[in-house]
Structures are given as structure tokens and as C-alpha cells.
Amino acid sequence: MSEEVKKFKVTVDGQTVEVAPGTTILEAARQVGGKSVPPAMCYYKPLETSGGRCRTCLVEVSKGSDADPRPMPKLVASCRTTVMDGMEIKNLTSEKTQEARKAVTEFLLVNHPLDCPICDQAGECHLQDLGYEHGVENTRTEFERRTYEPEDIGPYIKLHMNRCILCARCVLAANQLTGNREHGILFRGDHAEISTYLNKALTSDYYGNVIDVCPVGALTDRTSRFASRVWFTKPVDATCQCDKCSGKAVLWMKGEEVIRVTTRQNEYGESEEWICNECRFEKKDVKYWNIEGPRHIDRHSVISLNHYEKPENYFRGIEEKKEEKPNEIGDNTTVS
Numbered sequence: 615m616s617e618e619v620k621k622f623k624v625t626v627d628g629q630t631v632e633v634a635p636g637t638t639i640l641e642a643a644r645q646v647g648g649k650s651v652p653p654a655m656c657y658y659k660p661l662e663t664s665g666g667r668c669r670t671c672l673v674e675v676s677k678g679s680d681a682d683p684r685p686m687p688k689l690v691a692s693c694r695t696t697v698m699d700g701m702e703i704k705n706l707t708s709e710k711t712q713e714a715r716k717a718v719t720e721f722l723l724v725n726h727p728l729d730c731p732i733c734d735q736a737g738e739c740h741l742q743d744l745g746y747e748h749g750v751e752n753t754r755t756e757f758e759r760r761t762y763e764p765e766d767i768g769p770y771i772k773l774h775m776n777r778c779i780l781c782a783r784c785v786l787a788a789n790q791l792t793g794n795r796e797h798g799i800l801f802r803g804d805h806a807e808i809s810t811y812l813n814k815a816l817t818s819d820y821y822g823n824v825i826d827v828c829p830v831g832a833l834t835d836r837t838s839r840f841a842s843r844v845w846f847t848k849p850v851d852a853t854c855q856c857d858k859c860s861g862k863a864v865l866w867m868k869g870e871e872v873i874r875v876t877t878r879q880n881e882y883g884e885s886e887e888w889i890c891n892e893c894r895f896e897k898k899d900v901k902y903w904n905i906e907g908p909r910h911i912d913r914h915s916v917i918s919l920n921h922y923e924k925p926e927n928y929f930r931g932i933e934e935k936k937e938e939k940p941n942e943i944g945d946n947t948t949v950s
Contacts, residue, residue, distance in 0.1 A: 665693035735831030
């Protein structure tokens with residue numbers, strides 16, 4: 615029998631969890647859950663070698679381990695730093711972490727246009743959530759934003775480099791899903807951009823998944839552009855008969871119309887299973903799908919407002935508020 619691997623005890627914002635050796639701080643925080651989980655704009659668990667680019671997941675390590683309790687001198691990227699036994703991490707409770715995240719958010723918005731009112735990603739954009747939580751009202755830069763013309767990188771995908779934050783998720787997804795690299799990061803520094811080689815179109819059956827991995831609105835679905843705001847649509851789980859993929863997807867519906875089709879994603883916006891282009895772009899009719907039921911959205915965003923069920927104890931909470939409200943007559947009685 616193989617020996618049982620000793621697990622490491624890790625404390626995140628005062629909450630202790632046991633994880634396997636080699637686990638990153640970010641994954642340990644996800645086991646704790648709640649607001650202790652650092653945001654991630656470039657890390658994507660299903661994609662190998664992802665992470666380490668955006669620096670939004672910075673955390674403070676106040677205790678290195680039981681063997682060496684000294685704190686780490688600088689904030690570390692939680693998606694790339696593995697845990698040690700007895701390590702203590704501060705995310706939500708660290709003032710330095712929150713200040714650094716605010717600075718990173720401001721840096722990401724230096725060139726990002728504030729075009730949320732016309733962006734298809736609005737309502738489910740990770741950068742929009744960060745900007746709401748940590749953003750500042752005005753930019754401090756005096757330079758003009760870099761601008762690019764929108765580019766069609768295939769019959770189904772529109773590329774807006776103006777919005778790109780160079781997280782490289784789409785490049786990793788294309789490399790690992792198709793094995794045929796047709797686009798990547800060109801040039802260096804502030805001239806770096808995502809593009810195809812000599813404007814070559816993306817043709818693989820799985821290239822549509824680069825839309826789902828993009829955390830901002832840089833890659834959008836041309837078949838559903840400007841069709842509807844995301845909060846006006848209702849997501850439902852559905853399956854179809856497909857020879858290329860599992861056929862498991864989420865339909866975003868407005869009435870009886872299928873606005874768009876995406877992969878099923880967890881609470882961190884990571885795809886559970888990839889789908890092919892045929893399911894994503896060509897099956898925009900309910901007749902192709904077997905509807906399983908409404909999709910519950912866990913993400914902290916305006917998109918989560920389209921729930922189909924009332925929160926637990928919803929009506930009891932309303933009654934309690936009524937009882938606390940004073941009578942308009944001015945006496946000490948309460949309204950029942």
C-alpha cells in the first residue's frame with residue numbers, strides 16, 4: 615500500500631484548511647471559499663501554465679510556514695506560489711493587498727476603454743467587477759490610450775484589441791485545444807498585441823472556446839453581437855447530440871430565442887467542458903437542444919440577478935423589517 619500523503623495546514627484570512635502538497639495559494643483559498651478567494655484575470659485552472667501575468671491575485675503571506683515563520687517580504691502571486699505547512703495568508707484582511715489590487719486595477723484600465731455601455735461582455739466582465747470594487751473615478755495618466763481597429767479573426771469571432779489585457783488565456787486555449795497555433799502575442803512591451811499570423815482566419819472546430827476564456831470583451835461572438843444585454847437573457851442548461859464534443863452547454867435565451875451558446879462554467883468563470891463551433895454558433899434554435907433546466911449563476915456580478923428562485927428566508931426577512939419600522943402616527947408601536 616502506498617503511504618498516505620501528509621496534508622498541509624494553511625490559514626487564509628483566519629480560516630484553516632488542509633490541502634495537498636503542491637497546491638497553490640489560490641486553489642487553497644478556493645477551498646476556503648467566500649470573499650477570501652483572490653480574483654484572477656489570467657489564471658484558468660483547465661489551462662496548463664496559465665497565471666502569473668495580471669497580478670490581480672496578489673496576497674500577503676504573514677507566516678511562511680511552521681518551520682520558518684518569517685513573513686514573505688513582498689506580496690506574492692497566489693496563482694503561482696505553492697503553500698507550505700503552517701502558512702498564513704492574508705487576502706481580504708490585508709490592507710497592503712487591497713492597495714496593491716487597486717493599483718493593478720488602475721494599471722489594467724490605463725489603455726482599456728470605458729465602453730461598457732456598448733460592450734457585449736458588460737455584466738459578466740471580470741475587469742468590470744474589479745473596477746467597481748477597486749477602481750478610481752479618474753485616470754492619472756496624461757497619455758492617449760493605445761487604439762486598434764476591430765479585426766475579424768474568423769467567420770465567428772471579432773477581436774477588439776483595445777479591450778485586451780494580454781492575459782494570454784486565448785493563446786493557451788488555442789494551443790492546448792487544437793494543437794495548431796494560428797495566433798499569439800506579437801511584438802513586446804506596450805506594442806504587444808494578440809493577432810493572427812498575416813491576418814489568417816482561425817479555422818479549428820474548437821476555436822470558439824477562446825471567447826469563453828477571455829475575461830474581458832476583447833473576443834466576442836459575431837453571431838450574437840449587440841443582440842441583447844446579458845442581464846435580459848435567461849441561462850439554461852441544455853444538451854444536444856454531437857459527434858465532436860459532449861454537447862453540454864448553456865443557452866442564453868430571450869423569450870424563445872437563443873441569443874448565444876456558451877460552455878458551462880463554475881463560480882470562477884472557468885469552463886467545465888469545451889464545446890465545438892457547431893454547437894456554439896450553428897445551433898441557435900431550441901429544436902436542436904434538450905433543455906435540462908435553469909442555470910444557477912454564482913458569480914458576484916449583475917448577471918447573478920437573473921435567479922429563478924427567491925433567497926432562503928426571503929419573506930421572513932421582509933416581515934422582520936416591517937416589524938422594525940416605526941408607526942407613522944409617532945407612537946412607540948410597530949407596524950405588523
